[in-house]
Amino acid sequence: MGFRSVRFHGFRNLEDGEVNLGAHEVYLIGENGQGKTNFLEALYLLSYGSSFRTRQDRDLVAWGSREMAVHSRFETPEEPEGRLSVIWQDGTKSIRFHGKIVNDRKELLRRIPVIVFVHEDFLFAGGPPERRRWFMDQTLSLHDPMYVDQIRRFKKLLKERNHLLKSRKTVLLDHYSEQLASAGLAVSDRRESLTREFGTIFTPLFQEVSGMDEEVTMVYRPSWGDSRSTGEVMEKIREKQDMDLALGTTGSGPHRDRFIFLADGRDFAKNASTGEQRLLSLVLRVAQARFYSETTGRKPLLLLDDVLLELDSSRRRLFRDRLPEAEQIFYTFLPGEETGRIGDNSLTYEVKNGVLYEQ
Numbered sequence: 001m002g003f004r005s006v007r008f009h010g011f012r013n014l015e016d017g018e019v020n021l022g023a024h025e026v027y028l029i030g031e032n033g034q035g036k037t038n039f040l041e042a043l044y045l046l047s048y049g050s051s052f053r054t055r056q057d058r059d060l061v062a063w064g065s066r067e068m069a070v071h072s073r074f075e076t077p078e079e080p081e082g083r084l085s086v087i088w089q090d091g092t093k094s095i096r097f098h099g100k101i102v103n104d105r106k107e108l109l110r111r112i113p114v115i116v117f118v119h120e121d122f123l124f125a126g127g128p129p130e131r132r133r134w135f136m137d138q139t140l141s142l143h144d145p146m147y148v149d150q151i152r153r154f155k156k157l158l159k160e161r162n163h164l165l166k167s168r169k170t171v172l173l174d175h176y177s178e179q180l181a182s183a184g185l186a187v188s189d190r191r192e193s194l195t196r197e198f199g200t201i202f203t204p205l206f207q208e209v210s211g212m213d214e215e216v217t218m219v220y221r222p223s224w225g226d227s228r229s230t231g232e233v234m235e236k237i238r239e240k241q242d243m244d245l246a247l248g249t250t251g252s253g254p255h256r257d258r259f260i261f262l263a264d265g266r267d268f269a270k271n272a273s274t275g276e277q278r279l280l281s282l283v284l285r286v287a288q289a290r291f292y293s294e295t296t297g298r299k300p301l302l303l304l305d306d307v308l309l310e311l312d313s314s315r316r317r318l319f320r321d322r323l324p325e326a327e328q329i330f331y332t333f334l335p336g337e338e339t340g341r342i343g344d345n346s347l348t349y350e351v352k353n354g355v356l357y358e359q
């Protein structure tokens with residue numbers, strides 16, 4: 001099933017009130033700037049506890065409003081009568097599951113497993129390495145929420161070590177470097193095995209959808225190279241310690257890892273056309289959704305924001321056929337745009353100036 005309804009209060013440009021979502025497919029149709037993406041952002045917020053468009057929760061509050069709330073009712077196989085809310089009041093955000101405060105966003109993951117396809121995704125292909133790390137970390141976190149703790153532990157130690165470097169407390173440095181090495185290797189191991197498993201889905205999928213002869217593979221390039229033990233990593237860290245001290249920051253580690261796409265030994269994404277980069281990013285999301293459903297046996301909810309717009313009709317069909325079975329799917333379209341076959345169990349809304357009109 002998925003979301004049954006959502007109720008807004010002071011969220012972006014969306015009108016206050018409740019919207020029925022009780023269908024397998026939900027179509028949002030409207031001109032640009034009317035609130036379609038805002039609507040999907042609210043659903044994503046309920047799933048992840050944060051937005052895909054902004055890091056500032058304040059941005060989500062309707063201009064002129066002092067508070068914001070999004071309440072939802074949902075139904076999943078694990079949770080037949082779920083209630084989840086995100087509230088922003090007096091400068092702080094709170095998340096409530098059945099009325100009870102959720103203290104750690106990690107607990108939210110997988111309650112409503114959402115995979116989103118949005119415009120900003122094109123940065124996964126040609127954007128900075130940070131975007132690919134973020135994508136792979138999200139894929140891992142959805143697959144196994146415990147990974148969130150591993151990455152948090154690494155980031156905390158990194159921050160502490162950087163603090164030591166800046167304040168030049170060199171006595172403690174070795175101790176922190178060792179901790180950092182061990183926490184970082186844990187992250188690195190997870191990323192490495194993920195890349196391998198993810199690749200078995202991504203590579204054939206990209207070949208099918210792109211129609212390219214050559215295979216494109218995703219390769220993991222850890223910043224610590226092939227060092228596999230804390231001792232080996234410590235050696236690397238020690239070698240660069242003077243540089244780290246001079247710059248006041250840790251120059252190597254999982255925060256500098258790279259994921260690259262190789263075709264015939266070449267860096268594919270770097271030389272790809274804009275169209276190829278978009279397709280690559282789109283396929284990464286499909287692979288993310290499939291990886292999630294294959295490894296957990298659960299069906300995700302899919303939010304597809306304007307994605308079909310970029311594809312010609314044969315690719316559209318290819319793309320849609322390759323999506324995994326979903327608990328619920330949301331699509332956005334421009335008026336008059338070809339939507340393809342609309343199923344029986346569906347709802348269509350016209351979105352105009354923040355108001356949803358059922359069609």
Ligand SMILES: Nc1ncnc2c1ncn2[C@@H]1O[C@H](COP(=O)(O)OP(=O)(O)O)[C@@H](O)[C@H]1O
Pocket residue numbers: 011012013030031032033034035036037038039059060061062063351
């Ligand atoms: N915090 C906010 N309060 C009120 N309106 C907002 C806020 N943030 C964005 N908007 C408005 O929302 C609209 C964008 O909506 P969006 O969902 O991106 O449109 P689209 O239908 O093209 O996806 C813009 O008109 C923008 O001015």
Ligand SMILES: [Mg+2]
Pocket residue numbers: 033036037038305306
């Ligand atoms: Mg939009």
